[in-house]
Amino acid sequence: GIQVEQSPPDLILQEGANSTLRCNFSDSVNNLQWFHQNPWGQLINLFYIPSGTKQNGRLSATTVATERYSLLYISSSQTTDSGVYFCAVDLPYTGTASKLTFGTGTRLQVTL
Amino acid sequence: DVKVTQSSRYLVKRTGEKVFLECVQDMDHENMFWYRQDPGLGLRLIYFSYDVKMKEKGDIPEGYSVSREKKERFSLILESASTNQTSMYLCASRTRTPTYEQYFGPGTRLTVT
Numbered sequence: 001g002i003q004v005e006q007s008p009p010d011l012i013l014q015e016g017a018n019s020t021l022r023c024n025f026s027d028s029v030n031n032l033q034w035f036h037q038n039p040w041g042q043l044i045n046l047f048y049i050p051s052g053t054k055q056n057g058r059l060s061a062t063t064v065a066t067e068r069y070s071l072l073y074i075s076s077s078q079t080t081d082s083g084v085y086f087c088a089v090d091l092p093y094t095g096t097a098s099k100l101t102f103g104t105g106t107r108l109q110v111t112l
Numbered sequence: 113d114v115k116v117t118q119s120s121r122y123l124v125k126r127t128g129e130k131v132f133l134e135c136v137q138d139m140d141h142e143n144m145f146w147y148r149q150d151p152g153l154g155l156r157l158i159y160f161s162y163d164v165k166m167k168e169k170g171d172i173p174e175g176y177s178v179s180r181e182k183k184e185r186f187s188l189i190l191e192s193a194s195t196n197q198t199s200m201y202l203c204a205s206r207t208r209t210p211t212y213e214q215y216f217g218p219g220t221r222l223t224v225t
Contacts, residue, residue, distance in 0.1 A: 031212045041149075041200055043216040086155075090212065098212055099145070099170070102155045 002027045004089055006103035013077050013110050021072040021106045023087035030090055030098065032063050034072050037084040037105075046072070046085075077110045084108070114139045116217035118203050124223045131190040133220055135203030143206045144186035145170075145214075146178065148199040155202065161186055193224045 003026040013019055023032070034046040047054050047061040049070065054061055058077075063070040074081055084107050088100040119134035137144065145160040147170075157170030159178040167178050175197060179187045186205075190197055200221050206214035 033214060035216070041202075041219040041221070043202065043204075043219075045213065045215060048211055048213040088214070098143075099157060099160065100214055104154055 002029070002089065002091060002101050004087060004101050004103040006085075006087060006106050008106060009104065010107045011109070013108065015078060015110055015112055017077050017110075018073070018075045019077060019108070021074070021085055021108075023070040023072070023103055025068050025070075025087075025089050027068070027091065029065065029068075031100075032065075032070050032087060032089045033100070034061055034070070035086045035088065036081075037086065039083060043086070074108075077108075079110045079112065082108055082110050114205075114215045116203060116205055116215050118201075118217040118220050120220050121218060122221050122223075124225065125190075125193050126225055127194060129190075129193050129224075131193045131222070131224075133188040133190075133201055133203075133222070135186045135188070135205075135217055136184055137186075137205040137215070138184065139205065139207065139215075140183065141205035141207045141215075142183075143208065144180065145204040145206075146176075146186065146188045147202045147204065148172070149202060149219075150199050158188065193222075195224050198222060198224045 005024045035043045049063045051065045058075045060073045084105045088102045090098040116137045146158045147155045161167045161180040177189045203217040
């Protein structure tokens, strides 16, 4: 099956710092999403980004599908950005339902 | 906004009990999913449903069953709860068109004692 690797696995930042999270995947994909899992466990949608670049406030994401990677940029980090960031991909639809394959996540801690 | 709700945030059950976890989505999504999440193991797919009364096994279906009688509701059933089913359970839904964007519920932390 498709492999999804995220780096770094852990990241500690001081408030105000910028960071880049990376997601590499081993095969061509139809879709790619970034999620933030908050300390209460809920997975929140950040970006649906199978290709190209999107921005939402202090966050932006870029996917280069031909090179099989995606980047999530966090600028001016805040303590509320703490949590785990997952990327998830799925293969071209071939059956009853496409299913996301999740990366192992990047655990981010933002300190004062 | 898409809304996926789960019946309980926290649940404590005894070994051997039958447990129902309910999930409801309000966006008329065709596909619904149940995952469990455990430290060090990531998100693992238990079952999914691609239409009413249609279901398929995911990666770890043993010990679980599901029911989808209405499009908006997808239930996960633990026929006889065991301590190794203590976990965080996450429900999700997604549509097929125009995008395949997936949305998650808030999760249920189940403890089996």
